[in-house]
Amino acid sequence: MKRNKVALSAILILILCILNMSLVSASDEHNNLSNAQYTSVESIPKQQQEKIKAQAEQFERVNSLVNEAASNGINVEGIYYDDQKSKYIVQILNEDQKGKLMGINENQEDVDYEVVKYSKKELENYNLNLSDLMQSKKILGLRGHWVDVKSNKVVAIVDELDVKSELTKYVNEDALQIAKLVSFDFHVKSGDKIVESNGGGCTAAFHGKKGTQNVTVTAGHCGYNGTGNSWKFGSTTIGTFGFKTSGNTTADAGYIVLNSSSHIEVTERVTAGTSAVIGGANDAGNEVQGDYIYLSTPYTGYLQEGTVQQTGVSFNAGGEYGFNTLSDIRLTNAVSAEGDSGAPVMKLRWVSAKNRWEFIIQGVNNGTISLQINGTTYNYEWYSAYKNVYNTLGLTSLYVAS
Template identity: 25%
Template sequence: MRHSRGIATGAALAATALTLTALPSIAGAVTSSPTDTPAKTSAETTLTAEALRAAEEMPAGALKAMQRDFGITAEQARERVASEYRAGKIAPVLAKDLADSYAGAWTTGDTSTLVVATTDPAQAPAITETGARAKVVEHTLAELEAVKAGLDRAAEKNSTTAAPVWYVDVKTNSVVVHASDTAKARAFAEAAGAGSDLVRVVKSAEKPRPLYDLRGGDAYYINGSGRCSVGFAVTKGSQQGFVTAGHCGRTGSSTTGYNRAAQGTFQGSSFPGNDYAWVATNSNWTATPYVKGSGGANVTVAGSTQATVGASICRSGSTTGWHCGTIQQHNTSVTYPEGTITGVTRTSVCAEPGDSGGSYISGNQAQGVTSGGSGNCRTGGTTYHQPVNEILSAYGLTLKR
């Protein structure tokens, strides 16, 4: 169904959106006087043009995602973005002019109609004249934010799991608290001095947790001490994790991430003979198809086709970052003090301690994980990587891409 208020009627909507006489500062921002029609028309035209441009310049990925997630057409998505752009420009001006009576603003409906709340009924006609919908409520935004700030302070003093989420909800003109145990949540709110007329407790099974990305080249720590680097994010059925060097940890060793947050456990490890391992991570971590590249920019992994001898190859590690060189030989055997490993690839890329396990990538194709070598990244060196396809095959893993 085509929307009746959108880009097709953008000029008409903008023409009413900033025609305000009851609130002088908005009128002043648009026109020098209530009868200065040319200046007002110019401002309205500018706003309409900006809204249309914002809609037309939407990234293709965002446009596609809106169509998918909202179940709308591309035209309807652009209409919505244009309306929301105008709302975003108008709402702050209304907030300033309503001052102490302002109680928040939001958009609603398929056409993203702007709704502005106020505690002063006398301001409703002026809000309506802007093209927004007025809603008269009991509490100002400042009152609600003061209550939330009280809950914040209470949580800082005594951390609580009784109420995992709370926020100012301008739509219901209240502070909403989510909790599985509503009685404990109410007790928490009362202890913080939040009146029951301002706080609404909602029963919820929500259990927020931090979310971290698995990215090749980032650091991780083994058993709380030694440091290595993530190779590539992988999946095994519904389990997520990453591949790395076997000498970094033994099966059963625990890991924490670059941020020292609990991360996972080594599910398998082989060294010497081979130098590979994989770590299964907990639900706080999400596998991504990325390797940390030059300057921290992400390089997207598209596959794991092995590059030929002589091809360029780059390595990402938590000690020395991003360095490149060439593939010198495949199927190399190298002996470390701990024993000999076979089937690794020899490269001219430098590496240093802590880079172990990190990603080797040629173009957008994953190649392997850093094993060891000689030299350093100041004077140059030779390093070896364990081919990634062997690791995937050994443990039945799928490369995240």
């Protein structure tokens, strides 16, 4: 079903394609972190739908609490969602801090409080230390880093575990978690294929505008073979690859310049039977650990459900596909045997006034990363945040259903 085309700060997707390479697969020895697959929004169990609605409402109230706390000079050290408790956990340093927050919180049932050792500022400073060490190559084998809010630590991605002793000169040992890099990959496969002139393919995330040009946004590494190459959807040429990010950047993103506005279809369909529309995008980039997200993987016919596992991750891609340090990327457990580079990463939102579900774009799917932490291997999907995609590509508007 077609809908009116509206250029706003949000969007939709013509689901397109992806690179024909293998994904990091989980074995019995690997902790792949549970995720669910649905054929449509309607097929999501009612209990889970209600949980998603409640989480979205809680997030708005908790976000308001954090903003009010900041305006009153009250520190919040971290926030994450506890799926077992169905609550957001607000981290504080002491009971005095907790008392001040409780004094301004009108919705006590939304949150639990957790006393942590390290402040947000201390962890950010440790993270900056790791960033400096990685950029300067002072410690070889340091490949990435992020602040893990839930564990109240900084995580260092390393090629070999023996660099830990060097890292503890810059980060307190009890504030440091070491993650050994197992694999990092830009390549995953699936999607309704649009193919490049040389036969390669990717998945479209959404349609937007770059000045006066209509564009389809996808992963930047999809355009590695060169800008100017033509792309097809089925047998129809839809346009040419116009731009991709590279080097040190906050997004693996690019766009195809469309040769006709007829290729833009703001539709209700993400996977077969799905009635949700694209209703907006996360301009703030304020996902937190534990938030539910969805990846559209139409090649397999599934809507992949997972949760945000980490935010603010930096990683040295070592020049692959022209990328050096990718920063402020996100990790999710929405990993399947057939993912899709360039696919939209979304949240679900129920809009009572319109009596419908809407997808809110969170970012663009890019690839996989596999890390070994304390002997257990974790397989993640990684994606670029919407706000970074929008800014690095210099987009001026996006298409969204009315």
